Amino acid sequence: MTVSSASQWRSSPAHFRAVAVGIAGVAAALLFRVPALLVMSTPFAVVALWATATRPSDEPVLTGGIAPTTVREGEATTWTGVLSNVAHIDHVVALAPATAWIEMRPRSGVVATAVRHGDATASIAIPMRSTHWGRHEIGRINVVGVSSWGAFRWRQLDIGYGVMTLPLPEVFDAAPPMHRANGLVGLTRSAQPGDGSEFAGIRPFQIGDRLRRINWRRSLRSGELYVTSTYADQDNHVALFVDALADVGTSGGIDGEASSLDTTVRAAGAIAEHFLLRGDRVSLCVFGLFGDASVPPASGRGHLRRILDVLASIETDASRPRSLRVGKGAVPSDALAIMLSPLISSVALDRAVSLASHGLSVAVVDTLPEDVHVVDDPTAELAWRIRLLERRREIRTVQQVGVPVIAWHGPGSLDPFLREMARRSSAPRMARR
Amino acid sequence: MNPMSLQQWVDEFLAISRQQWLLRLVVVISPVAAVLAAAAATGRWWTFGLLMVAILATASAIRPDTHTALGVVLLIVWYWSGRIDAVDTPWLPVAGICLLVFHSVVALSATIPAGGEVARATLGNWLRRTALGGGATLGMWVLVVVFDRGDAAGNGGLTALALVVVFGAVVLVWSRSIDPTQ
Numbered sequence: 001m002t003v004s005s006a007s008q009w010r011s012s013p014a015h016f017r018a019v020a021v022g023i024a025g026v027a028a029a030l031l032f033r034v035p036a037l038l039v040m041s042t043p044f045a046v047v048a049l050w051a052t053a054t055r056p057s058d059e060p061v062l063t064g065g066i067a068p069t070t071v072r073e074g075e076a077t078t079w080t081g082v083l084s085n086v087a088h089i090d091h092v093v094a095l096a097p098a099t100a101w102i103e104m105r106p107r108s109g110v111v112a113t114a115v116r117h118g119d120a121t122a123s124i125a126i127p128m129r130s131t132h133w134g135r136h137e138i139g140r141i142n143v144v145g146v147s148s149w150g151a152f153r154w155r156q157l158d159i160g161y162g163v164m165t166l167p168l169p170e171v172f173d174a175a176p177p178m179h180r181a182n183g184l185v186g187l188t189r190s191a192q193p194g195d196g197s198e199f200a201g202i203r204p205f206q207i208g209d210r211l212r213r214i215n216w217r218r219s220l221r222s223g224e225l226y227v228t229s230t231y232a233d234q235d236n237h238v239a240l241f242v243d244a245l246a247d248v249g250t251s252g253g254i255d256g257e258a259s260s261l262d263t264t265v266r267a268a269g270a271i272a273e274h275f276l277l278r279g280d281r282v283s284l285c286v287f288g289l290f291g292d293a294s295v296p297p298a299s300g301r302g303h304l305r306r307i308l309d310v311l312a313s314i315e316t317d318a319s320r321p322r323s324l325r326v327g328k329g330a331v332p333s334d335a336l337a338i339m340l341s342p343l344i345s346s347v348a349l350d351r352a353v354s355l356a357s358h359g360l361s362v363a364v365v366d367t368l369p370e371d372v373h374v375v376d377d378p379t380a381e382l383a384w385r386i387r388l389l390e391r392r393r394e395i396r397t398v399q400q401v402g403v404p405v406i407a408w409h410g411p412g413s414l415d416p417f418l419r420e421m422a423r424r425s426s427a428p429r430m431a432r433r
Numbered sequence: 434m435n436p437m438s439l440q441q442w443v444d445e446f447l448a449i450s451r452q453q454w455l456l457r458l459v460v461v462i463s464p465v466a467a468v469l470a471a472a473a474a475t476g477r478w479w480t481f482g483l484l485m486v487a488i489l490a491t492a493s494a495i496r497p498d499t500h501t502a503l504g505v506v507l508l509i510v511w512y513w514s515g516r517i518d519a520v521d522t523p524w525l526p527v528a529g530i531c532l533l534v535f536h537s538v539v540a541l542s543a544t545i546p547a548g549g550e551v552a553r554a555t556l557g558n559w560l561r562r563t564a565l566g567g568g569a570t571l572g573m574w575v576l577v578v579v580f581d582r583g584d585a586a587g588n589g590g591l592t593a594l595a596l597v598v599v600f601g602a603v604v605l606v607w608s609r610s611i612d613p614t615q
Contacts, residue, residue, distance in 0.1 A: 014540035108548025
């Protein structure tokens, strides 16, 4: 919550009008003996005296705040202002400036509330709905207190606020089992025996076995100690790579069309949410972003929030597409790498091939919208068509070296790839060391 | 006032709420009704005045937070005071009440941006106040008619007292209207 400083009550043109016509009119009517002027000036004199007599003496104090400050796309937040010292105030008006991707209710962003006689405080609220991921700066909210007859006004600008809008992950699900990994925690059955819940077999007791693993029924029958062995519960490391080099297409927010970056961010959020809720570890690397943007692998709901925070702060950066390092980095060789990109720049494909050559299971998710409208310029349209042809050739080349390129269609998009990975996991692989 | 681009004018026009449309319609109609009352009192049309008042009232409706509305009121008051001598015409309080309605609605419109809507409770308060102001106008008219029909002789003492009261009101209004820091 913020507390603003006090400001002054100032008279309005309406008060000037009432005073000028009322007082001067009555005086002129008396001096020049014009009764009609007296009759016509009387209401203005009444208004002038009434407004003056009820002029607010105290300076109101505005306490404003916005809550919650972090929302998902499509969710609403509310700015609330509380005005104290409201004696003799007739009504309060609040105006929120128009902000991109923030819908005000009402749409004008203007809310007015009456102040009842005897109230010590007046409360006013402006509901706002965020329609696009990212950090949105809501400008300073203008609060005006109005005295009776609109004669005096008190104006205060509340400080601006920032609303972080996390991307709303698209619906995503993957039915096939994950490929085999080396982790020893998680929900997926490992091929390695270990301390898990999936039954593997019954074997003779060995030194180091836990007593609670002893299978007493079999041990009593045979006269020797036997234990129930299990498979270790594995986790997977899913490494997400997000291409933020370019944003293609029109973004219409959560209710409209999705640009390539919208699809990329929402798909990355969906994949991260899916695997994190399974108990897997997910890491994130955004390339093309100003500055460093990577999230180390971890699991859990808190980690999902960290990933969504980084995704929400993405801005496109086409200024240095060729200066990227396209090495394997710190991604372990058993990780599942998923590259999300509109593939406008070849950087993402180069990086995917680089990761695959290090032995990682890599999939490229194509997030280019199906119908991209090019500006009404024949040259630009021709250039765009040529680029699309080049892009098609690049995708074909990448697919030929064994990196699948999958168009994003929401639920089940990765199923063929994951199924293939699970099948391949038992086969020997060649990797460059 | 900052110069506005055409696009800003269009945006503002499209953003006007239904309630504000109604209020601004009253802003245009009320002074025109006062001129029509003057026409009814005199028995002849004041075409130039009607046109001027309509133009100025429309300007006031577009920009209520300016002194344009003062021009509308002064124009009508000047015409009535200069051209119509009859005090007992019932069109006089009608014109006075029309001007009060005009002033009140312009003042209310000026307190809120065009896209906003005034709370119902506020509308009720302003309606009651305007009715009281209208009652005062009617009362003053009755008083003036009674004095006029009684053909009361001029009283210098009462006039002086009235002027002192008016002067006192001016001082009161002036002292409470100005910014205390100035």
